[in-house]
Amino acid sequence: MTLNELHTGDSAIITRIRGRGAFRTRLTEMGFIRGKNIKVVKSAPLKDPVEYRILDSNISLRRSEASLVEVVTEKDYQPVRPIGPGKISDALQRGPVVPRPGKIIDVALVGNPNSGKTTLFNRVSRSKEHVGNYAGVTVGSKEALFNHKGYTFRITDLPGTYSLSDYSSEERFVREHILKNKPDVVVNVVDANNLERNLYLTSQLIDMDVTVVLALNMYDDLLAKKDKIDLGLLSKLLGIRVVPTISHRGKGIFRLLNHVIRVFENEEPDIRHIHINYG
Structure with a gap:
């Protein structure tokens, strides 16, 4: 309400x-x-x-x-009670998630096809969504609820898309979800091994002036090639928090969720809206 x-x-x-x-x-x-x-x-x-x-x-x-x-309403309000320490999987196994008024974070997962976005969604939601090697694997949006550090995450896995233009049904669906539902945080899942292609979508999210946390996924492949990315500098250049993740192994996800909370609570000092010069 x-x-x-x-x-x-x-x-x-x-x-x-x-x-x-x-x-x-x-x-x-x-x-x-x-x-x-x-x-x-x-x-x-x-x-x-x-x-x-x-x-x-x-x-x-x-x-x-x-x-x-x-x-x-005053009758329905319940003060927040932290769930205490433990793993995400432990909290998920405690039974149905009851949303906690005042501590609900709406998160939208946005990323290119094959960026590992749905794998990340499956990890945090313990669901079994289909993962494939072609565009449009996620036909519609999938939603899950889970508790983490006293917050209820309402996370939506949106269709994989290369841009937010209005040329395809996937692009239109993702764009309209962001504009109409106004998620608190957009987690932009990016393939760390193909930044040039993936960051085009990131630039469009920045232009929309939405709150973004960037999950630099498949980071293990980057390290295996002995490549390096200055994460601090990339965060400052983009004005958004960059968190390395390896979604298929579940690594970095706990840290990613912690940064989502910090961004939601306006506790990330380097977060700012930048204006991109397209020349």
Whole structure:
């Protein structure tokens, strides 16, 4: 449920702020913080903007802005309880995952065909999605829930695509998912051995100004060829966190998820939006 669905006099608890950058910072500065109670005071004559009461102050928001604030009723709200130490697989074996209000991270997996994207999805979700050597292996999107470090990850495996143009059904599907669902973090799975081809999609994600963490996958093949990549420099150049992974062995995934949390919580100091000069 989103804030703009509430009626005058309704109260709720904030569970998540969608969006990023200046918008998210502005709402935080005004007191829109997860776990805080908010009440609808009144609407303007044309029902836009809407006045809310939060932290003993009255704040007005446009309905388009309120639609990016997720809430739950006071009756349904449950404080977050960390799951404690342990492996991802241990947490997954404890039974069905119950989403935890305020600590849900929507993640979209985006990458070229054959980048190891679906293999990574299978690792974190313990599912058995089909993996093949041709474009369009993932016909539609697949979704999974799992808990990690007190957060519930809602992860969506999107079709493999080389770009976000509107020329194919896969490109259109991925682009529309990002624009309409506004995932908190996009994990861009990249073949470490073919950066020139794979980073074209990365550049399009950067141009869309979405929050990205780059999984530099198949890193073992790169090391086997005795090639090297300056991960710190690449992160700074792209303005996004780069994490080496070997998805078919499950290596680097724990670290990748930790960085997704840090990016979600705005705790990564080098993350910034860059403007790409295409000449």
